[in-house]
Structure formats: C-alpha cells, structure tokens
Amino acid sequence: MIRKQQPTTKNKQQITQKSFWYIVALSRELTANTVLSRTVLGEWLVVFRGEEGEVVVLRDRCLHRNSRLSKGKVHRGQLECPYHGWRYDKLGHIVAVPAEGEQFQPLQSRCAKRYATIEQEGYIYVHLDTPNPEFLPFKMPFYGQSGWETVRVVNRFPNTVTNCAENFIDIPHTATVHPGIFRSPRKQRLEMTVTRKNGSVFVEYRKETNNLGWYSRFLNQRGSEIQHTDSFVMPNITSVEYNMGRHRRLFITSQSIPETDNSTLVYTDVTYNYGIWNKLARPLVYWTAQKIIQQDVVALGIQGEVIAKYGQSFSNTPADTIHVFVESIMQKIEQGEDPRELSEQVREVQFWV
Ligand code: FES
Ligand SMILES: [Fe+2]
Structure with a gap:
C-alpha cells in the first residue's frame, strides 16, 4: 500500500549536514583542564571547559603560526597553545602573548573561530553553523528517568553515517552477523510497516516472537509477540525499541557522528527498564552491546572497503525499503534541500529472517 501526500512548500529552506547538532564529547570525559581533539564533518575542533565549567569548542588551529590547540593545556579555563604559548579564553579571544611581554594588548580582531555548544543528558553537542x-x-x-538505566558506549566505524544508521535498523543482517547472540536464522516470516514522513523513517514490526538470542529467555519467557519499532531521524539518529511488557522494555539509540567521509563515531545508549534486574543487568547489557557493535564494526569495515574500491551500487529487495527511504532523506540533505518536503510514503513489507 502506498499513500502519497503532496509536498508542501511552506518550510522551504536550505538544509545541509551542518544544519544539525552533533555530539562532540561525553560530559564526563571533559573534566576541568582536559583538552579534547575532535573531528566533525572534516572540521578539526578543540574542546575544553572555561573557568566556570562552560564548554568551549574552537577551531583546532592557533591564530599565530597554526599549531594545533588541542595539543596544548588548559590553565584556569584558558587554553594555551603548545608552540609559543598564546592563550585563548572561552570566547576564543587571545588573552596572553608571551613574546609581547608587558606590551600585550588584547585585540578584538584576534579571535579563534568558535562554535555553538549545548550540554544535555551527559552529551556535549556542537553546531558548525548558525x-x-x-x-x-x-x-x-x-x-x-527513574526506573530506567542507561549503558552508554562509543565506537568508531570505518564507513559513512548513512551506512551505519542503516545497519542499526536492519533486521536481516542480525541472523548472519550476530548469530546466537542477537538472532539466529529461522526462516521466520515477519511483517513491517515502513513510513517515511517529515525527514524520518518509522518502522513497526509484526509477528516477531522469541528470536532474540540469549535475551529471549530473560526478556520474553512466554515467547509472545514482541512490540518492536525502529526509527531514523535525520540526519544521523536511529532508535530501536523492544517492548515485551512491564519491566521488559529496551531502547537502543545511536547518534552517528560524521568525522570524515568514511569515519563515523557512534554514540549508543542502551536504555532499559528491567525492574528489579536493572542494576544486575548492567554488565551483561554492556557486554552484549559491545559484542554486537564490534561485529557490526567488522561488517561495516568490509562494506566500506568494497565501496571505496568499486563505488556504492546497491541491489535492493523489499526488505531494504527502510534503507531506500533513509537514502532518499540523506540525498535531499546532500543536495542542500529539506527532506521534510519529500512525500509521505507508507509501505507494507514482508521478509524472512
Ligand atoms: S603557533 Fe600557537 S602560539 Fe605560536
Ligand atoms: Fe548489527
């Protein structure tokens, strides 16, 4: 079933990769006096905290003779370049030039490129544009939230954001890449409704029962139908929800950060509510998440190598409908257009896993 809706022109505006916020660090890794070096969309960034603990992100390039500020040190909220010791404050202004001695005068024109930041939910976000x-x-x-635990992991994938995001909401690969641990091949017929709407893709699965690796025994003892939904939110978020009843709910949400064209840093939150098992489950949730993600890192590394050699050319089946929708959204962004202008589409798909 395909339902079409005419695109509206009311939100017409230029959208690019730089229109969005990207995670640049975990709050807990950016302690006072820590200097982090990061790359987002090919831009080199230095991240540190100002005197009051506020996050500062500057271009990682000294105004003087272009050393890397991320190799420097922070003293009381000011960043010192490792080459000749120029110091930068939280606004990127130069507040000390040792070679100018007593004659040093602060100049408004001497200011490093600074980026907007937001600190929220234990993440530090940067914006590369307005x-x-x-x-x-x-x-x-x-x-x-009370009753919920979060296990947070960070992994680097040698592939694009789009291919990473697609992997995180792709059921068919789970039986081959993660046999036993996540799913095993059973030739089970599943159904999904895939909706593309407003720059997002939403997937609702049906007929999924107890094929979730070792998790099944704990999460879904009776083997009843699992409520499972996946979503993609432009340009880099995926969220998976399994709901197997009260105290058996789980979200896996990933933010894929484009470092360069073929390197993506993925921040994943596994947030779950297992009732009295919440704390006990933590090490197992962590171990399982890392095990599964490392298997995906290998799979996406192989895919990335082939694409680098022969280019990207996919042969899609109905089970790849999610990917086709995600790619249509990402393509709009590449063209500098607003993916929310794409028509709403709904597809009913069946596939086997
Ligand atoms: S290059 Fe940074 S102080 Fe000289
Ligand atoms: Fe996977």
Missing part, C-alpha cells in the same frame, strides 16, 4: 531552532539535539528516550 543553529536553527527547528533542529535541536535529539532527546534520548527515558535517559535519567
């Missing part, structure tokens, strides 16, 4: 209030950092489901 922030658009329509696009705020993604709200992580149930993060920090």
Whole structure:
C-alpha cells in the first residue's frame, strides 16, 4: 500500500549536514583542564571547559603560526597553545602573548573561530553553523528517568553515517552477523510497516516472537509477540525499541557522528527498564552491546572497503525499503534541500529472517 501526500512548500529552506547538532564529547570525559581533539564533518575542533565549567569548542588551529590547540593545556579555563604559548579564553579571544611581554594588548580582531555548544543528558553537542531552532539535539528516550538505566558506549566505524544508521535498523543482517547472540536464522516470516514522513523513517514490526538470542529467555519467557519499532531521524539518529511488557522494555539509540567521509563515531545508549534486574543487568547489557557493535564494526569495515574500491551500487529487495527511504532523506540533505518536503510514503513489507 502506498499513500502519497503532496509536498508542501511552506518550510522551504536550505538544509545541509551542518544544519544539525552533533555530539562532540561525553560530559564526563571533559573534566576541568582536559583538552579534547575532535573531528566533525572534516572540521578539526578543540574542546575544553572555561573557568566556570562552560564548554568551549574552537577551531583546532592557533591564530599565530597554526599549531594545533588541542595539543596544548588548559590553565584556569584558558587554553594555551603548545608552540609559543598564546592563550585563548572561552570566547576564543587571545588573552596572553608571551613574546609581547608587558606590551600585550588584547585585540578584538584576534579571535579563534568558535562554535555553538549545548550540554544535555551527559552529551556535549556542537553546531558548525548558525543553529536553527527547528533542529535541536535529539532527546534520548527515558535517559535519567527513574526506573530506567542507561549503558552508554562509543565506537568508531570505518564507513559513512548513512551506512551505519542503516545497519542499526536492519533486521536481516542480525541472523548472519550476530548469530546466537542477537538472532539466529529461522526462516521466520515477519511483517513491517515502513513510513517515511517529515525527514524520518518509522518502522513497526509484526509477528516477531522469541528470536532474540540469549535475551529471549530473560526478556520474553512466554515467547509472545514482541512490540518492536525502529526509527531514523535525520540526519544521523536511529532508535530501536523492544517492548515485551512491564519491566521488559529496551531502547537502543545511536547518534552517528560524521568525522570524515568514511569515519563515523557512534554514540549508543542502551536504555532499559528491567525492574528489579536493572542494576544486575548492567554488565551483561554492556557486554552484549559491545559484542554486537564490534561485529557490526567488522561488517561495516568490509562494506566500506568494497565501496571505496568499486563505488556504492546497491541491489535492493523489499526488505531494504527502510534503507531506500533513509537514502532518499540523506540525498535531499546532500543536495542542500529539506527532506521534510519529500512525500509521505507508507509501505507494507514482508521478509524472512
Ligand atoms: S603557533 Fe600557537 S602560539 Fe605560536
Ligand atoms: Fe548489527
């Protein structure tokens, strides 16, 4: 079934990768006096905290003779370049030039490129352009709410954001890449409704029962039908929800950060509510998440190598409908257009896993 809706022109505006917020660090890794070096969309960034603990992100390039500020040190909220010791404050202004001695005068014109930041839910976000209030950092489901635990992991994938995001909401690969641990091949017929709407893809699965690896025994003892939904939110978020009843709910939400064209840093939150098992489950949730993600890192590394050699050319089946929709959204962004202008589409798909 395909339902079409005419695109509206009311939100017509230029959208690029730089229109969005990206995670640049975990709050807990950016302690006072820590200097982090990061790459987002090919831009080199230095991240540190100012005197009051506020996050500062500057271009990682000293104005003087272009050393890397991220190799420097922070003293009381000021960043010192490792080459000749120029110091930068939280606004990127030069506040000390040792070679100028007593004659040093602060100049407004001497200012490093500075980026907007937001600290939220234990993440530090950066914006590489002028922030658009329509696009705020993604709200992580149930993060920090009572009754919920979050296990947070960070992994680097040698592939694009699009291929990473697609992998995180791709059921067919789970039986081959993660046999036993996540799913095993059973030739089970599943159904899904895939909706593309407003720059997002939403997937609702049906007929999924107990094929979830070792998790099944704990999460879904009776083997009843699992409520499972996946979503993709432009340009880099995926969220998976399994709901197997009270105290058996789980979200896996990933924010894929484009470092360069073929390197993606993925921040993943596994947020779950297992009732009295919440704390006990933590090490197992962590171990399982890392095990599964490492298997995906290998699979996406292989895919990335082939694409680098022969280019990207996919042969899609109905089970790849989600990917086709995600790619249509990402293509719009590449063209500098607003993916929310794409027509709404709904597809009913069956596939076997
Ligand atoms: S290059 Fe940074 S102080 Fe000289
Ligand atoms: Fe996977």
